Amino acid sequence: MSDFLFPDNTVLCNFAAVERLDLLRAVLAGRGKWTAAVAREAHKSAEQLPALRDLRQQGWLGEAIRVTAPDDRENVGHLRTAVFGGQGDRYLQHLGEAETCHIIQRWPQFSDAWWISDDKSALEYAIGQGIMTAETLDMMQLAVKAGFVAAEDGFALMQKMRQLNRYPRLPRSVTDLTVLPWSIAELLPGQSDDEATAHAT
Numbered sequence: 001m002s003d004f005l006f007p008d009n010t011v012l013c014n015f016a017a018v019e020r021l022d023l024l025r026a027v028l029a030g031r032g033k034w035t036a037a038v039a040r041e042a043h044k045s046a047e048q049l050p051a052l053r054d055l056r057q058q059g060w061l062g063e064a065i066r067v068t069a070p071d072d073r074e075n076v077g078h079l080r081t082a083v084f085g086g087q088g089d090r091y092l093q094h095l096g097e098a099e100t101c102h103i104i105q106r107w108p109q110f111s112d113a114w115w116i117s118d119d120k121s122a123l124e125y126a127i128g129q130g131i132m133t134a135e136t137l138d139m140m141q142l143a144v145k146a147g148f149v150a151a152e153d154g155f156a157l158m159q160k161m162r163q164l165n166r167y168p169r170l171p172r173s174v175t176d177l178t179v180l181p182w183s184i185a186e187l188l189p190g191q192s193d194d195e196a197t198a199h200a201t
Contacts, residue, residue, distance in 0.1 A: 004113035005031045005187070006100050007061075007139075009041035011116050014136045016051035017164045018157045023143045025060045029189035032061040033113070035099035039064035067099050076102045083125055097122050104131050114187065118168045136161070136168035138184045144177045146189055151177040 005028050015024045025032070034042075039056060046052035055061065067076055080098035097119065104113045104126075114132045116139065117123055123133045140154045149157070155174045162170060171177050180188065 003031055004033050004110055005116055005134075006033050006035075006038075006104065006113055007116040008100065008119065008122075009038050009045060009096055010118045011136050011139065011168075012038075012042050012052060012055070013045050013049055014118065014161050014166045014168050015139075016045070016049040017166050018160050019051050020149075020157055021051055021055075023148055023157075024139055025058075026148045027139050027142045027146065027187070027189060028060065030060070033110075034061045034064055035096060035103065036064040036066045037095040037099045041096050065099075065103060067102065072102060072106070075106065084122065101126060101129070101131070105129060134184050134187065137171060138181070138187075140171075141177055141180055142184065142187055142189070145180045151175075 007024065007028070011024070012021070015021045039061075042052050042055055046055075056064070067073055076095070076098045079101055080094050083101075084094035084097045097117075100115055101122075104110050104115060112132075114134055115123075115126050116134050116136075117126075118135050123135070126133050137158070140149075140158055143149045144151045144154045151174045154177045155171055158168065158170050161168055
């Protein structure tokens with residue numbers, strides 16, 4: 001089971017929009033991490049999504065990881081503009097994606113971390129770099145499999161996300177939430193890798 005999961009602000013906003021951050025927290029099971037830029041983005045998003053307001057104080061994403069070393073900052077800047085399309089004069093644009101990607105790629109203590117995002121282009125790049133990825137839909141499947149929410153309720157929550165102008169990939173049916181893809185089975189909280197794989201059905 002991976003020790004670290006990095007949800008981006010889009011994922012946080014998806015669960016906050018339907019006021020069910022508790023589900024994401026349960027699935028992360030003490031493994032959640034975020035960078036300073038993602039924490040800043042969530043704080044800004046709290047203006048529209050009040051459920052995000054006290055996220056820092058709750059502490060379940062840990063202390064925001066800061067990228068301060070000159071070499072690290074240089075690479076983050078390159079990723080932000082050259083890879084994720086951030087404009088040169090808008091320093092915060094795509095900074096969260098760049099910091100997260102850099103940390104998982106370059107910092108050995110996070111080499112087995114997962115990046116949780118719904119940004120298709122970011123996920124495609126991450127996969128190409130060998131970073132393990134998952135989406136909001138995967139988090140809901142894990143929540144259903146772990147018994148944190150009924151499949152019918154999880155399906156309704158995801159439909160509500162779309163109604164609230166959030167755009168995660170949606171399950172086609174309630175049944176889709178009851179089947180745990182083998183690719184994310186190791187993220188099932190509270191179990192060994194072997195036990196999680198056995199549940200990927």
